[in-house]
Amino acid sequence: MPDTFVSKFDSNIKPFLGLTFMSLFACSALMTGCKEKKEEEKTSKGPKGLVAEAYVVKQAPLSSIYQSSGNLLANESISVYPEVAGRITAIHFKEGGIVRKGDLLVSLNSSDIDAQIQKLRAQRKLQVTTKERQDQLLAISGISKQEYDNTVTQIASIDADIAYNQAQLRKLEIRASFDGIIGLRNVSVGAIVSSATLITTIQQIDPLKMDFLVPEQYKDIVKQNDQVHFTVTGNNDTMQGKIMAIQPQADVATHTITMRAIVPNSNHLLSPGTFTNVFITLNRKSEAITIPTQCIIPTTRDKQVAVVRKGKVDMVTVQTGERLEAKVEILQGLQAGDTILTTGIMQVKQDMPVKVKKITE
Template identity: 30%
Template sequence: MNKRMMWMLVITAVVFGGLFGMKWFGNKMMNQYFDNMPMPAAAVSSAKAASLSWRSTISGVGTVVASQGTRISSESGGLVAKVHFESGAQVKRGDLLVTLSAGSEQADLARLQSQATLAKSELSRLQRLYKLEAISKSELDRAETDFRATQSAADGQRAKLAQKQIRAPFSGQLGIRQVDVGQYLQAGETMVTLQQLDPVYIDFTLPEKDVLLVDVGQSVKVTLDGQNDRVFEGVVSAIEPQVNVQTRNFKVRANVANADRSLRPGQFARAEIALPDVRKVVAIPLTSVSYNPYGNSVYVIVKAPKKAAAEGKEATAEKSKDELVVRRRFIKTGEARGDMVEVTEGVNAGDEVATSGLLKLQNDAKVIINNTVMPPSSTNPTPAES
């Protein structure tokens, strides 16, 4: 009985051992097959590293500012009698915008004018009497003083009355009106905004290291996020003489023509100043660069080494068809312009790099170049028209 049990255990162990052995051998052969299986060539687009001449520039970000802008308000309070403008209207300097009720002020002016007229008549009478030596010089001086006082009081009342008529201090475009007829306004309360939009200023900041590179009169190119297809030309009109101690930046103001009112105060703007010096750079498309925390890299396309083939008893060197492979290189990048980026180390002018399909590449992977569809590669890209 014990001998039979022992044989059963041995046979079971042999059977299961054989099954596991066959399974292990099959997996090994399958892995070996996949490891040695040739990978198909990946289709990529390519571009050659170009040697370009780039003019040095300095750039900053800032804000569009109206050449003149204010909130229209009144020096004195009062009831709105009439509104003479519409929201968004163009006005000229001196145009009447709002009239405040001024009944009591006009009555006071009439009273003061009457007093001034009476004081003038009294002064004329006393001047005649003084010539006849009928009165003293002190009486004449007192009459002259009374006349000047009443005249000044009338002039002051005219100034107060003029405050009831609010006029445009300069030519420009009005905003949305914030008053209505019958509304009572406090002194200093905003009625409407007024902006002069041609020209406009671009106020932007630059780091302190560029303080000696900027000068009044230099040309400036301005772009806006909402209008990437347009470049606005301007000139540097003013430079802040001191550097901000918190940010270590200094402010620059550029004057930009804005005849079509495309630039509006408060918009975010990017400004670029072109410097006179030109430098040679090696540039490649941005799409060819793999950006990683441990370093940026590109895949350079090179020819695969040729192999010798043996036929029969003699080994002869056989020319095989040129095959292309990629080699990964770590690079250092510099300034980016449009779709291109400067390479300061790792790539030479004329090297061919892969510009698409980077995720499916690895070192020594075979590739096929297909440039029928190419990623954009321009230093001054413009959006495609729809």
């Protein structure tokens, strides 16, 4: 065959063959794409799964905390006033110092009462001597019984006058009523005072009292002798006290009940009048089930939780109890060991496939 014919054949057939191979490749790619699209459509028609985080339910002790505000008070506190008018002759206490029960604080002028008592004692001595003589005369009927009785009555009357003046004398000595810390004095030696003159104050600060308010619905939960915890401004330590008394009547305006706790203060770090943040433990339970608050799905009729069982969602109706800051108590519907969803709960449906990517306890 001539070379010219062969070269012409090659030049004519090669473009045709190239086009044919390109067409076959395009058809193959088109068929593969259609197959993948059909498989994708088939897969999309199947059930959709959910990837979410979950929480394992367990039992643990439960106690809810109610926070209130309170004030520290002195266990005993008095303002010291004189019982009678008089002139101050001596002041026996140091401002801000510690005093004991019965310590003499202030002395008032007592010269006139001292003189009166001395006079009465002299009169009594004379009457006692007279009575001794009359005892002998009465024995020999040398004196009437009435005259003898008059002398005895005179002695008794003088004794009463002496006792009265001694009582008045004690009123001129102002003493501490109990152990405590004395305040600032408002008088000086030589001042004339009356029963309306404030001399100083005495406060007993070990222990202290703490008054705080609790809503009336807790009156049957918080009991006498229960422990309470509290903090004060400027001190990060949590301190405690014991409820000593409960006001039997609730306040009509606020519907709260006043409670009083006793607080140890042996180191004198706390002061009367200090504001406190009080924490009261309510509803103590040794075993309770609590779950994160966000796990609850509210409905028009009840509350539900999404429980994971065999890779699918089971919508369980629950009954809730005490609500805490970040958790809620479950009374019915769940048990220890159940796995519940904590995320994606607004998209879940009954029997929806679910894959747990993270579990917390």
